[in-house]
Amino acid sequence: IYHDDYPITRSLFDSASTILQAxxxxxxxxxxxxxxxxxxxxxFAILWFFVGHAMESTVIPLELYFEHRNYLPAIGxxxxxxxxxFMLKSYQKTVAFMLAGWFCFLIAxxxxxxxxxxxxxxxxxxxxxxxxxSQRATQEMAxxxxxxxxxxxxxxxxxxxHQRGINTPDLILSALYVSCIANLPENxxxxxxxx
Numbered sequence: 284i285y286h287d288d289y290p291i292t293r294s295l296f297d298s299a300s301t302i303l304q305a306x307x308x309x310x311x312x313x314x315x316x317x318x319x320x321x322x323x324x325x326x327f328a329i330l331w332f333f334v335g336h337a338m339e340s341t342v343i344p345l346e347l348y349f350e351h352r353n354y355l356p357a358i359g360x361x362x363x364x365x366x367x368x369f370m371l372k373s374y375q376k377t378v379a380f381m382l383a384g385w386f387c388f389l390i391a392x393x394x395x396x397x398x399x400x401x402x403x404x405x406x407x408x409x410x411x412x413x414x415x416x417s418q419r420a421t422q423e424m425a426x427x428x429x430x431x432x433x434x435x436x437x438x439x440x441x442x443x444x445h446q447r448g449i450n451t452p453d454l455i456l457s458a459l460y461v462s463c464i465a466n467l468p469e470n471x472x473x474x475x476x477x478x
Contacts, residue, residue: 284410285410285414285417285419285420285423286414286417287414287417287418287419288414288415288416288417288418288420308333311329312329312330312333314329315329315330315333316330324362324363324366324370325363327359327362327363328359328360328362328363328364329359329360330359331356331358331359331360331362332356332357332359332360333356334356335355335356335357335358335359336352336353336356339352339355339356364382367382368382403427404427404431407420407423407424407426407427408424410423410424411423411424411440415444415447416447416448416449417449418444418449418451418453418454421440421441421443421444421449421454422441422453422454422457424440425437425438425440425441425444425457425461428440429461429465434461434462434464434465434467435465435467437458437461438458438461438462438467441454441455441457441458441461442454442455442458445458
């Protein structure tokens with residue numbers, strides 16, 4: 284759930300992928316508008332998705348990437364997918380079989396994720412490993428370590444995040460706070476070196 288380390292593109296020409304993605308989005312939305320009368324359900328699904336994201340991702344300075352912002356925009360494509368078996372009557376069994384396969388995949392994925400989410404140590408480890416430049420993932424790992432009685436390790440986690448280049452005073456202040464509440468021997472060399 285932590286994507287605060289997602290790379291930010293400041294211009295269309297920062298990378299080749301940015302301009303390609305922008306052209307792809309323009310092509311998809313243009314196709315939806317052009318074929319609106321011929322494929323109303325497909326056009327609705329595409330336009331609902333884009334309008335939903337436009338409402339949540341415009342000039343308001345929200346964090347760049349949050350997965351829960353997909354929930355409302357995803358209703359359009361999901362409605363089109365749900366209507367598919369009724370629209371393709373000659374392929375109804377094939378579509379129903381494909382949808383059943385998709386639901387089985389989602390059930391298996393949910394079962395796998397439930398095991399991960401049920402183990403705080405493993406979850407914090409995965410998040411901090413997959414997102415080493417995420418301030419929140421680093422804080423989650425250190426919080427787990429602190430709660431599980433490892434204040435020294437929590438301080439090391441905060442400092443390692445700072446040394447990796449997470450440029451925020453929160454990590455250093457959190458490390459100092461942990462050293463105070465844990466009554467660790469006074470040794471502020473790490474604090475002075477990190478300033």
